[in-house]
Amino acid sequence: MTAPVNDPVIGAVWADVVGQPDAVETLTAATRSAAALIDGSGDASGMTHAWLFTGPPGSGRTVAARAFAATLQCTTDGIGCGQCRGCRTTFAGTHADVRVVVPEGLSISVAEMRALVQLAARRPASGRWQVVIIADADRLTEGAANALLKAVEEPPARTVFLLCAPSDHPDDVSVTIRSRCRTINLRTPSAESIAEVLQRRDGIEAELATWAASVSGGHVGRARRLATDDAARDRRASVLRIPLGLRRFADVFDCADALVKAAETDAAEVSKERDEAELDALRTAMGAGGTGKGTAAATRGAKGAEKELERRQKSRATRTQRDVLDLALVDLAGFYRDVLVTRSGSPAVLNHPDHAGQSASAAESWSPESTLARLEAVLACREALELNVKPRIAVEAMVTRLYRPM
């Protein structure tokens, strides 16, 4: 079920928090308590200074956190009207008291976290709340997590931390930080609720929206991409050709090469525009092309800053490439799960209902043991990438095992 958009008590900012009625209810109650705290009246027990949004990738952790931030900053009725300056600037990313931290490279540095904690300790300019959203709290380094812990343990009166992570497992968020947070657990949204939001918000026609939602694995952003981007559809199709396409040993290297190159191309597309814009902004800020006194020193400083920016962009590109490759691996794992599901005769919903014919034909010719071995090969590849094994090496090892599983 989607949050009813026209409900007078639930604000419009919740419209894109797909299929999460329980979370919306808790956070709406928290906003009422937050208002009570500011007024010094009523029950404030629903509000706290640190929240942990957990849920699988694509379930909308940051979308929910941002909607909550908007309701906290909403000046009209305090429920997130979506229209007032507080709501609009929160969504536009320009609200003076809302900071969204997205780890750009592989993690957030200690220095960045310290600077952030210092900013968060200021009094809110709006007189309401200082909100800090940390989009991937699971990518904090130990040092950064420690710097954050201090702030979460002794939060300034009007500061709220919203952390987002896949789960509250100690691998994702340290036990000490988790113990200071109230957890909002998001579930995988249903295909129906994703199809509904694609039609309503993105104006995608019903049939395409339903198809994209059905093959997205409950990932809202991925569903939108598949519905609107031909290249994304092509890449998914080429990934799903791999299982039945491995006929000769030579196919192993072609498939591995195609997977790695597709991830590189995809990541490069995502990065290129952003990288160039950042470099332009930096050059403008550094006053490139100036002449006169002090220019030489300024130029040396600018070169140093450019080098630093390039280093960060490279690190971020590596992360993007790994994320893109991981999505392809999730699709691939989904196919082998479908083969197992089909073989066992279980009525479970398929990951790739539009490839049911292929998974059925694989279920007939492969033993369950060999299918399971293939699935394990994909999962092992995901783990290897997480441990920083070079993509090409990890992917070649995986495809070799897909071709000859046991």
Ligand SMILES: [Zn+2]
């Ligand atoms: Zn508002």
